[in-house]
Amino acid sequence: MAEQFRTCPDTGLKIHLPAQALMKANAVAAVVFLLIGGIYGLMVGLTRWPAVHLLPADWFYLTLTAHGLNVLIFWMIFFEIALLYFVSSVLLGCRLATPKIGWVAFGLMVVGALLNNYIVLTGTSSVMMTSYVPMEAHPLFYLSLILFAVGALIGCFIFFGTLVIAKAEKTYEGSVSLVTFGGITAAIIAVFTIVSGAIILIPTLLWSLGFIADIDSLAYRLIWWGFGHSSQQINVSAHIAVWYAIAAIVFGAKPMSEKVSRMAFLMYILFLQIASVHHLLADPGMSSEFKMFNTSYAMYLAVMASMVHGLTVPGSIEAAQRAKGFNSGLFEWLRRTPWGNPTFSGMFISLVGFGFLGGISGVVMGAEQINVLMHNTLYVPGHFHATVVIGSTLAFMALTYWLVPVLFRREIVMKGLASWQPYLFGFGMTGVALFLMGAGTLGVPRRHWDITFSMTGGIVHEFPAAANTLLALNGLSVLLAVIGGAAFCVIIVASLLFGRKLGDEEKLDPPIMASQPADADYVGIGKFGSTVPGTLVLALVFFVSFALYYFINWKYLAETWGIS
Amino acid sequence: MxxxxxxxxxxxxxxxxxxxxxxxxxxxxxxxxxxxxxxxxxxxxxxxxLSNETYKTTPESFMARTQANVDQYTIRHEGPRDYPVVKPPPGGDVYMVSRLWDFWPIIELQKGESYRFHLSSMDWQHGFSLQPANINIQVVPKYEHVVTFTPNAIGEYSVICNEYCGIGHHMMIGKIHVVE
Structure with a gap:
């Protein structure tokens, strides 16, 4: 068995070779589907830009369907499977359970993703990612998603199996690491998510084949969102685990306290999924009590968890920096971070963008009554481009720069471009999120090819002129983000193909794994009675922005028609 | 650690x-x-x-009641499609059909009065997006959602579909007038 492992000279991690092969395959597939989805996204953005209006209507709806599925499902889940194998097998120094079945899972996911792309490209399944019944897609559309989901579910069970092996073979002492704990959170939510998907997609497949007469459209929405929204909760749990991992990789950080961070992950498991009901706030047929309890994650307990991570991740970095001697003033620790290291800058932009843009907009939009101002407007895609793209995608990109030398033993090429890449992608996507949300506040609908109503025979609605400006600015931001996204794909693919091969014993210089400050260095750090005063100030700025924006939206709501 | x-x-x-x-x-x-x-x-x-008052219905039943409401309260026809303009009494019931790809009929309301809107879809899911008031409600088939609206400003309002409903989605638009 011993020859099945190697020890990474850069990190000291013990890597199981069959697991490494699977992680490589899943990560490469992830980047391929990110590339495909990104090209579709470019075309969506250019069609929304009124002066460009690139695609005809049928191609726009096809492209929008394909964009959502490729980046929101395939890129994310492939990467997360690689991540689950990493946080179990590599971080626990354990062999991966049943690598052969891991290849079966991978094969199912690849077949599902390719089949889905094919059937959408035929034009028979332009039903959007949500595929709301009774609008009908080709049966292969549902089948391809089921195949992909079965593969992903198998991947989750391989992860759980690896945890059991690590425990039984005593490859670690005490409790698992915080990052592995975050991975467990993601995997538990993934099982709930995929089961919800199966409960709704299998009957929908049978309905599309004619074996079931009717699927209730409200029941579909309720269960589908148990899949559709919960899959985004997998992303959140996974990218927060990645944030914690990068804090250790770049700064040698330790958790501020294990208890708080782990309780926050536990609250995700308990409360995150019920919030999928915030997609149903503008629906008939459910009581307000039901809507309020679920949309608030049982009184905002999961929001609380996210805000806790929002403090403890930068807090752990601040503490480590202060322990290393950057202890003056409020923000010396932040000024002295490696802003040219894409692993750090990507993670930090992800953290700030996820919190300020995605988090605040999501909670505001998820208030039962305020939702009526935003439901199905461009505000919704604006919100989730902040959470899923700036938050999850950028965090995964940031980690990938580090995984290439660790897993593939290749040096990253084009380091100059790499140091700019998170800024191009992050700022481009910040524009996308802000301008789409802006257009949404003006009432511009999502998933809509023509907001000038040129084909209605003279029945038109004129949106405020600012809407056109915002959509043009969105187009420009899409271009910037696509340059950043393309730069990522080019750098990674070029590094895998042409990057300098690293020897089995060779250590990279500068090192890619920071040393940990000693416990003694942590003594007496901080200012004003706090170990992390800078982070606390940033958190308070966040809180004030959050509260102001929250109450401004209640004021907007009060100005519209009476609704009862 | x-x-x-x-x-x-x-x-x-x-x-x-x-x-x-x-x-x-x-x-x-x-x-x-x-x-x-x-x-x-x-x-x-x-x-x-937003009201949660909801009834199970069928496209046929909902269309029949909408037609009866249109027959009773139509005051004129207008627009490129020559649709009826329906002006129910304040406090009364208003029926609006969502279908591929329009909202029917046109409605005229009085500012400051309340109306019970009945919303349902004849076919697929649609979005009732009232602009520029920016009120957005999901409309689904076989369910009738009853919502009371009280317009607070006069003017011409548009109802835009904001739930994707196939290739004609961007052509789906309706009108509501609010008068003194």
Whole structure:
């Protein structure tokens, strides 16, 4: 068995070779589907830009369907499977359970993703990612998603199996690491998510084949969102685990306290999924009590968890920096971070963008009554481009720069471009999120090819002129983000193909794994009675922005028609 | 002891909590309570609370009742499609059909009066997006959603579909007039 492992000279991690092969395959597939989805996204953005209006209507709806599925499902889940194998097998120094079945899972996911792309490209399944019944897609559309989901579910069970092996073979002492704990959170939510998907997609497949007469459209929405929204909760749990991992990789950080961070992950498991009901706030047929309890994650307990991570991740970095001697003033620790290291800058932009843009907009939009101002407007895609793209995608990109030398033993090429890449992608996507949300506040609908109503025979609605400006600015931001996204794909693919091969014993210089400050260095750090005063100030700025924006939206709501 | 390795204490809940974390957790917990309070509070004091009054229906039944309402209250026909303009009495029932790809009929309301809107779809899911008031409601087939609206400004309003409903989705638009 011993020859099945190697020890990474850069990190000291013990890597199981069959697991490494699977992680490589899943990560490469992830980047391929990110590339495909990104090209579709470019075309969506250019069609929304009124002066460009690139695609005809049928191609726009096809492209929008394909964009959502490729980046929101395939890129994310492939990467997360690689991540689950990493946080179990590599971080626990354990062999991966049943690598052969891991290849079966991978094969199912690849077949599902390719089949889905094919059937959408035929034009028979332009039903959007949500595929709301009774609008009908080709049966292969549902089948391809089921195949992909079965593969992903198998991947989750391989992860759980690896945890059991690590425990039984005593490859670690005490409790698992915080990052592995975050991975467990993601995997538990993934099982709930995929089961919800199966409960709704299998009957929908049978309905599309004619074996079931009717699927209730409200029941579909309720269960589908148990899949559709919960899959985004997998992303959140996974990218927060990645944030914690990068804090250790770049700064040698330790958790501020294990208890708080782990309780926050536990609250995700308990409360995150019920919030999928915030997609149903503008629906008939459910009581307000039901809507309020679920949309608030049982009184905002999961929001609380996210805000806790929002403090403890930068807090752990601040503490480590202060322990290393950057202890003056409020923000010396932040000024002295490696802003040219894409692993750090990507993670930090992800953290700030996820919190300020995605988090605040999501909670505001998820208030039962305020939702009526935003439901199905461009505000919704604006919100989730902040959470899923700036938050999850950028965090995964940031980690990938580090995984290439660790897993593939290749040096990253084009380091100059790499140091700019998170800024191009992050700022481009910040524009996308802000301008789409802006257009949404003006009432511009999502998933809509023509907001000038040129084909209605003279029945038109004129949106405020600012809407056109915002959509043009969105187009420009899409271009910037696509340059950043393309730069990522080019750098990674070029590094895998042409990057300098690293020897089995060779250590990279500068090192890619920071040393940990000693416990003694942590003594007496901080200012004003706090170990992390800078982070606390940033958190308070966040809180004030959050509260102001929250109450401004209640004021907007009060100005519209009476609704009862 | 880093985030990548096992915690120092064998049992992680025995690890100490940093004071900054305690302060922040307290702030966030109270903020969660405030936000939890706002929704029921608005049900008591606010004027924008979406009704949950819902009935099972069928496209045929809903269309028949809409037709009866149109027959009773049509005051004129207008627009490129020569649609009826229906003006029900204040406090009365208003029926609006969502279908591939329009909203039918045109409605005329009086400012400051309340109307019971009946919304349902004849076919696929649609979105009732009232602009520029920016009120957005999901419309689904076989369910009839009854919502009371009280317009607070005169003018011509558009109803735009904002749930994707196939290749003609961007052509789906209707009108509501609000007069003195």
């Amino acid at each position: 880093s985030t990548l390795s096992p915690p120092k204490e064998r049992l992680w809940w025995k690890e100490p909590i940093d004071r900054s974390e305690l302060i922040w957790v307290s702030i966030v917990f109270v903020w969660g309570l405030v936000m939890s309070f706002m929704m029921p509070y608005w049900h008591v004091t606010g004027n924008q609370n």
